[in-house]
Amino acid sequence: MSNSVAENIANFLREYPPFNYLRHDELIQVATSIGVVSLDKHKTLFKIDDKLHDSFYVVASGVINLSVIADAEETLLNKCYPGDVFGLRPFFAKNNYMMTAKAREDSIVYAIPIAVFKPFVAQNPQVLDFLLESFATNTRNPFDKENRSKLITDNVYTENQSNEIQYFQSLSYNKMPLKVTANTAVKDVAQLMTENLIDSAIIIDQNCPVGIVTDTDFRTKIANGRFPITVAIDKIMSAPVITVPENVSVAEAQLLLLKHNVSHLCVTTDGSDKSEVKGIISEHDLIVAQANNPGVLIKEIKRSLSPKELKLVREKLTDLIQSSIAKNIPLPHIYNITGEIITAIIRRSVELAILDLGSPPSRFAWLSIGSQGRKEQLLLTDQDSILIFEDVAPEKYRDVKDYFLKLAKRTTTILEKVGYQFCPNGHMASNMLWCKSMSDWIKQYNNWMKMPGEKSNDISSIFFDYEIAFGEGKIEDTISDLIVSNTKNNALFFDYLGNDTLRKNPPLNFFKKFNVEEEGEYKGKFDIKNRGIMPLVDGARLFALSLNLRGINNTHARFKQLALVDPKFSEIYLNCADAFLILSKFRTLEGLKNDNSGDFINIEELNKAERERLKNALSPMKDLEELIKDKFQLTQFS
Template identity: 65%
Template sequence: MKNPIAERIVDFLKNYPPFNSLNYQELSHIASEVKVLYLEKGKILFQIGEACHDSFYIVASGAIGLSVTSDAEETIIDKCDEGDILGLRPFFAKNNYLMTAKAREESIVYAIPIHIFQPYVLSNPDVMNFLLESFASNTRNPYDKEHRGKLISENIIYKEQQADIQYFQSIQYSKEPITASPEAIVRDIAQMMTDKLIGSVIITKDDFPIGIVTDKDLRSKIATGHFEITTTAAKIMTSPVVTVPEDLSLAEAQVYMLKYNVDYLCVTEDGSDKSPVRGIISENDLVVAQANNPGVLIKEVKRAQSAKDLKRIREKLSELIETSVTKDIPLSHIMNISGEINTAIIRRAIDLAILEMGSPPARFAWLSIGSQGRKEQLLLTDQDSFLVFEDVSQDKYRDVKDYFLRLARRTTSTLEKVGYFLSPDGFVSSNMIWCKSLTDWIKQYNNWINTPGESSEAINTIFFDYEIAFGETSIEEAITEIIFKNVKGNKLFFDYLGNDALKKPPPLGFFRQFLVEEEGENKDLFDIKTRALTPLIDAGRLLVLHQNIKGINNTYMRFKQLAIVDPRHSELFLNCAEAFLTLSEFRTVEGLKNDNSGQFINLEELSKTDKVKLKNCFIPIKEIQELIKSRFKLTYFS
């Protein structure tokens, strides 16, 4: 006898992925086990912290809102409509839900039991890939172009870039696994697991893995009396053990665990069971890896109570950057997310200083400048900033400035402890020169722009690359307004900036050899920052100011925008954008390898291909400088 409700469910499911990859018979089997849930408006389907359900859900009608709670405030971050899937967490993680699902209107939801659906996931690659991408990228439908990139994250960054990084994120796992022989007595293995606080022991023969004994095996086979505790490991081990290669991504590990329905993966030298054991990945390792995604790091920053806490988070960010570079995530994506987390760390450092000192006596803005102002700070380099406080009466000025200098000293000290060393040029808010009122800052910019080179105080160009990290956006907007008002048609200013941008010609000698340092501790090394990146940074800054392009500080994005507003030279600008990313990647890799700023590169360690790739980046540098010379009627020696 036909089930009309199940037939209606089949007719519905077949229109939406991943169900449209299944045949009628498979859909009928699933539909017969589906529970139909009616939710009144405001009814909660599941909530943050709740244990995962044994089903996942698809919206049949109505709308389900997804929300997170941060600082006691509930924030709606997305809405699931007809055909959207939610609640996939139980497929891939055993920890609790990280968001709340609540009906925004009267809704009907189909609850699909995971144990019923799982066999079709394991046997159908299209279904597997859909669910994996959905969970790893936090999207409800990875193939929905309209909503692509609208992440259901758990905090602040809802961007497509986060999906890429999280999807390819590597896993930190135990690289010193405990092993035993097949003849080992189970009692000894159980004692070993208790002493070492571990949940598994790999059984090896001739150093190769042949099985695994887990705490689940002890419960189901020993505790139930099926085997004596004096039996050997060979009798109760799970065999064969699932082996995987080193440097496995989070997404790949999820696939293996789902496919083989296991809680542990054995890492071997070549990924097979015919090579030595190198580590063990547990389900808990996946949970920890998911906790290191950008949204979670932002939340951790907001909860940090000390420089030590912030330092630990910055170390996690460094790991995320290194993994992302290794996995070939686009560097522009990594820069964007790194910039957001760096800004959050700065903001929290200021928060902590204010908590110690009390409320500020006036409104203010803390602006990051230099690489962080451009959201290009991937490595732990120096901190550059300035502070602007609103105008106050003359009799209050000294006390107000004194408060902000003390605030800045506390903040920069905290950031030093995190790992951001002070600017060697003194460009920090704790320097009394760079902590002053809005009116004083307007005078400062007026002098830089209208009388460049006429005083002993030359233009500090990094002060034109800024981003607010804390405080009143209206103050930042006032600075921006005065800058663009003064630079418009200002030939003297652009002559000065243009000549400054030409100070570093392309870094190749007459015979196309690299220009390296000739003396000092970096002798024979190539200064990629000064000789290659700085010319592009200077050119991008000059041209966006000349084109009146506001609000874009990142060098890569500046050239992308220039390609739009000046189509005659779009190819050159796009080449500059790509060259900047390539050079930045060289520097980042060097810095991560040597745990430094990556400024100086040993060319002898580069492959011939990399040297060619590096030289190719110098072509757009030469061409953009030629354009600057032509546009502003300059020479290298003006």
Template identity: 55%
Template structure:
């Protein structure tokens, strides 16, 4: 008598090792003893310290996450998909499970009795070798060339102290992925995904990504009858797709997925959705194995309940920065990761402050970080620079609405102060009525700075023209950006003033190549790393980016990268400036961590001869970029 369920299980198992090494009849016998388990999302299959089961498991559909616990958090180690094996521990060890297995979505799992399977293991060396290699090499499939020996499995004891995670190693991803057009029929796309054994497909127009469809979309939208299998794929795709550049590190990829709540990232030539597709990154490409990694800190920031929680996270950041520097991680990677976590801390501080207000916000608003925070270059704990923009409201409501946001800003800035970000001595914070305005008032403010750029206006340009959206309605910030680019376009007077300001600090070497140090005051005989070296490079990147109409890029290294792309003839100068800035920022960060300061002033007597040579070499690009500014805007050092 036929057993259709057992036959269906057999037909599935024969496609995956080690079952593919067995005869159909042997598989059918195993399948008859199988239990079929249906797991709801977040339902647990087994937990850490549970007594081992009499079964091992094969994922038939869905996804099972394997996690460990550290500091009361569940840390995802791996995700098992269709055909993956888990729960092998009872074969080789008698102690309890060392991981938790939990469904990440609705899943079907085949539970295979170990006692029923053991005879086939003993009789088939290929099956035995597979299980031994899988258990010993920390993979769910030792024959998988992409994952062999790379994954942490349930036989590994989790240890915060001994674990060494390569946060910033470049992530490996699938290049030249299979794609589909928006007019392709769902049925044929699904057939392609099945035959190619892939769980997702990017939808493109002219090889530029416009969306993505995953096997989850097929289950939730097609299998449920929500859409016909004969509709075009654009009806069920998710859009827009999150795009990244090809030099992404593991930590950056993980943060992007957490930030946008997605499980796939599309790699494009320049990291935007307006360039050609080059690859796809999935959750399987990311391994998380340590509680203080950037992704987990980001997660902790999102669920912090008080300022003390946020302060603890910020203190962990200091350890992460030091650890990264010790491992010679590129400073550009460090600033990217720390910038995102700083942003998450600020965002959570705003959410907590809103909860403490007597009423919800009376109008749409946006919180902006300014200065070094706006450029995502704040590695050390320095002062706050922030602002609020709220939507235009009727004149009779303006004062009340502004007062609400001033009170909100007071709570936020106090929380950030408790976390460790000092109040700005110049009061350039959102709780100052000058920096809490409607979008129209902000537009008029920027027009004033741009079209009547006196000394004060230029000072404001160096702070308020480097901004980053943090929380609220981003359209309000975009409206300000649009005004800035409209008003600065071909504005010779503005660029003459801004250019002259960018030249006020020439390369910091004397005639005989000696360092120009502070001649008096508290920091006498020290070198002002920020004022004399970093700021000239920051100022130059700002004016040149504004003059080229570059939008939504505030980070200094990113600005130089974009300029090099737009002006190949000057690319060597821009690339040298980016490298010099990175080196100087590293000097400042190391100095700040060593002395628990902002790292601005260097004691040259404590530097090695090699470090002094490095510093002097970093000053040459300052001279070169200032020559570019002088020639472009027809300036001299004495303008």
């Protein structure tokens, strides 16, 4: 690969974790070894039960869908956008792929050889930590026979498991390992392992570990005839044993497995091989530990039969969010996990409504819009949704729409009981304005985009942030195609959106003081949502639509991608991306503390450092405002 190409790939990778933790020379080394894979729309990169590749993957452009087979149907697990890492199973497991990776549209992915990247993982805990989190959210548990063919997020919940995302938590392991002495015959050890349904045995001397045997040893040393089954076990054991203390964390254990290329760790009293054996940690234990926490909630959601049960899950999610922030887990990761769990709650709410009403008369899609459509909903807020059903014969239209209105009203009522208030602006699928056929929605979007401002009270920019929660994916694709088509050479639409973006009141006054509320319930407080976060949300959406960043809804992800596709202004975009995360964290902490939306911050309660941090996060908005004025012809609606 030429130096210039490798340099370009390295520059792309450094914008995304975990590659941003590597030095430039290390990135060049990785980039030089990368394979570039071009995938046509619907082309499969790997599928369930395929043998593992010798590389993992990063999306360079396009969208890759990760799906699994659940209940005899293909279920979408995740969508990977530019910069997203996937296909990590070769790092953490030895069996075949447990999901399918397929291009949702024409895409390019970078194949990064495991052998080249593994040393950087072993040397850099931050890189390992990120890969652990990614693997935990995009994998299944292949070892659990009881849950085979289910998502790893469906693992059985036990009392010892925590309700928190703790990738540095102490993990559960087998505290009653099989222990044998060095002179025990191989055949006897094999018999004991079979009877106890385990894949390893520790060889001890005065209860201190001197070696270990696993299924691999039996396959490579006994099954091929190298040793007879009558020899003593110490002839085929691996030594020395890699030992760890009882309080070892998930990340530390995984790091040792990678460094020493082993599949098991021996737990001892003081972490050395000179103390008593306390247990054994396997790759299976690590995979379960990495993923069991969000999976507990997903499992409970799928089993829920009432709004009350769903509300209990949502309350646990709040605890999970709070503990995750306290542990400094990156906010984009929390957004992603939370977004998937909330989507599961919405999906189950629709399912419960269908169980009450009976099967739908036609195919349809329930789309979350606004903050949930962007996967930015950490706090309990109001509902925003639309429902689109496929076109039907004119004589059936009234009955079909009547069914879907009833479905939407039941669903939104369930969600209200869960804790999501009705939208005060009526932006819900239960409103007949936002529950209609595909043809009607096409007319609606055409009117909004081709004749903006004529009925300005009917348009809201949140209708351009959407994510399917239930139903037919092709319906969502049709809306996306329509929006892309209508943005071409449409200066009038961007004129309208640009002015709407700049209509928010500035966060700081001329003297760089916070513009706080002057009257009303929140007098003296700072409106962080409307003066801080929403201008960034609106700006990211405006530029994403103008540059056709299809499929990227999250504000932080939009700014990061804008920095790549519009490099002349990358500094502004990256500053806005950082600002969005800082402001969002302020709002989330405020909301969790006061059990509310977190929209209004009491500046007086912040210390000097916090006030400066908040103020600095607001400073990129001026640059963003100037960029909007420069990029778009803001005339007619000014």
